Amino acid sequence: MIQKQPKIYFYIPRSDWPQVIPDRAEDLRPSDVLGSWILQTYLRLQESGFSCQLIPEMPEEGIVVAYRYSLPYEAKPPANLLWVCVKGDQNPHPYAPIHIVQNACEVDSPSLQIQSIDEDRYLLPSDRFYLPHWPQAGVIPRSPERGDRFENVAYFGITYNLAPELSQPEWKEQLKQMGLNWRREKERDRWNNYSEVDAILAVRSFNDSTDYPWKPASKLFNAWNAGVPAILGRESAFRGERKSELDYIEVNSYEETVNALKRLRDDTQFRQAMINNCKQRAQEIAPENITKRWKDFLLNTCVPAYEEWRSLSDWQRQKFFMGRYLALKWNSLQRRVLSLKRLKNHGL
Numbered sequence: 001m002i003q004k005q006p007k008i009y010f011y012i013p014r015s016d017w018p019q020v021i022p023d024r025a026e027d028l029r030p031s032d033v034l035g036s037w038i039l040q041t042y043l044r045l046q047e048s049g050f051s052c053q054l055i056p057e058m059p060e061e062g063i064v065v066a067y068r069y070s071l072p073y074e075a076k077p078p079a080n081l082l083w084v085c086v087k088g089d090q091n092p093h094p095y096a097p098i099h100i101v102q103n104a105c106e107v108d109s110p111s112l113q114i115q116s117i118d119e120d121r122y123l124l125p126s127d128r129f130y131l132p133h134w135p136q137a138g139v140i141p142r143s144p145e146r147g148d149r150f151e152n153v154a155y156f157g158i159t160y161n162l163a164p165e166l167s168q169p170e171w172k173e174q175l176k177q178m179g180l181n182w183r184r185e186k187e188r189d190r191w192n193n194y195s196e197v198d199a200i201l202a203v204r205s206f207n208d209s210t211d212y213p214w215k216p217a218s219k220l221f222n223a224w225n226a227g228v229p230a231i232l233g234r235e236s237a238f239r240g241e242r243k244s245e246l247d248y249i250e251v252n253s254y255e256e257t258v259n260a261l262k263r264l265r266d267d268t269q270f271r272q273a274m275i276n277n278c279k280q281r282a283q284e285i286a287p288e289n290i291t292k293r294w295k296d297f298l299l300n301t302c303v304p305a306y307e308e309w310r311s312l313s314d315w316q317r318q319k320f321f322m323g324r325y326l327a328l329k330w331n332s333l334q335r336r337v338l339s340l341k342r343l344k345n346h347g348l
């Protein structure tokens with residue numbers, strides 16, 4: 001007997017339901033995670049002919065893809081529903097059987113690991129699967145009319161996500177002495193415009209011990225799509241995508257950042273090689289290729305997982321939930337102990 005394939009849903013709660021749902025993903029300008037992850041994924045799958053639905057209410061059965069904060073913290077999925085939780089920047093859901101992560105390093109990280117006490121990030125045991133974050137829609141690439149000019153270096157993002165050393169007037173003066181202009185695009189509606197940009201620079205910190213395992217490689221993806229060389233900090237998401245030195249330049253200090261800019265300024269051949277490489281890497285993260293990865297994940301991972309979830313006995317499901325609950329409590333205890341140690345080390 002041929003088993004009927006379960007229905008696949010993308011869930012946005014009624015309270016967060018968008019006022020306008022475009023017909024095409026290309027017309028979408030996501031301003032939040034629900035637009036970026038749930039709505040865009042649904043639209044692109046629909047355009048490819050894949051059978052799925054966007055819903056504002058939780059169905060009675062099937063596979064439900066939802067963003068982390070759309071799933072109540074203490075809620076547990078019933079026997080006929082497989083929750084696929086998009087973790088994003090958030091903590092994982094305690095009881096969702098499957099999580100989608102936006103940084104490949106989270107797939108292989110230990111099941112009980114403190115990621116960052118200050119940021120309150122941590123992982124629980126979970127079946128985790130990596131799918132790339134959709135690249136920013138509507139990126140305006142560097143203008144071909146700029147030719148070999150190398151003058152404008154830009155940072156696109158929130159001010160507090162830029163290393164303090166790069167926020168001081170001295171940094172702008174340093175670039176001026178090198179014949180370069182420093183641009184900090186603070187307006188979100190301009191974060192897609194790379195037309196007058198010759199390189200991007202994005203470093204959160206030169207001193208942080210974490211490699212930001214919960215963050216995506218969005219700034220790198222945007223640079224590839226814009227055809228602009230990138231100078232980036234030490235982050236696991238960037239390293240996970242890297243295949244050669246042409247993908248981006250990693251810097252770990254103020255001095256390395258200055259040297260990287262001098263190399264791009266002076267070595268025209270290397271800079272052009274990075275630009276050519278951008279075009280190749282951009283193809284890998286093109287929407288049609290990410291859509292294929294989503295299809296494969298939903299059909300070859302989630303559908304079998306749904307059947308397995310349904311086949312569990314009530315006792316087996318309760319055992320699963322209890323294991324997650326105990327892991328959560330143990331993790332919380334570890335965080336508390338580490339916090340006390342940190343306070344003791346600081347003499348507090």
